[in-house]
Amino acid sequence: MAPLTIxxxxxxxxxxxxxRFSRSSGPGGQGVNTTDSRVELSWDLEATTALRPALKERARERLGNRLVDGVLTVVASEHRAQLRNREAALDRLADLVRRAIEPPPPPRRATRPSRGAKERRISAKKRRGEIKRLRRPDDGG
Structure with a gap:
């Protein structure tokens, strides 16, 4: 089998x-009781040679709550066929690792609203206040 490309x-x-394969709950009728269609896929983040040390550290920080002794495990049991569950588990693992090692977004640059934006906001507030004022009953009666 080919390596999993992240x-x-x-x-x-x-x-x-x-x-690891086991019997799955869910769809499959009588076949569920006889086939090991549930799939558990585990990958040892601590022992891997696929990631550079910097990426490994980033993944360790972001996947911390999902790791058990440095091992990431995903489960797939939504399909009736073991092969489809294997594909789903591979996709899930690749997606998790991909999101864990992506670089952080650039820091936000602080900006101020423009004069036009402030004026539009104030005029919208005045229009809204006027609409609400016109809904009030007359006090004269």
Whole structure:
């Protein structure tokens, strides 16, 4: 099987992935009781050679609550066929790792609203206040 491509230059080899299969709950009728279609895919983040140390540290920080002893595990059991669940687990793992190692967004540059934006905001507030004032009953009666 080919390595799992996370992004260009980052690939997890098949040897680093651990598979477990078990009987799944959910759709499948009588077949559920006889086939091991539920898939657990585990990947040891601490022992991997696929990530540079900086990316490994970033992934460790972002996946901290999902890691158990440095191992990331995903489960797929939504399909009736084991093969489809294997594909779903691979996609899920790749997506998790991809999001965990992406660089942080650039810091936001503080800006102030323009004069035109302030004027539009104030005039909108005045229009709204006028609408509400016109809804009030007359006090004269």
């Amino acid at each position: 992004r260009p230059g980052v690939e997890i080899s098949e040897a680093e992935l651990r598979w």
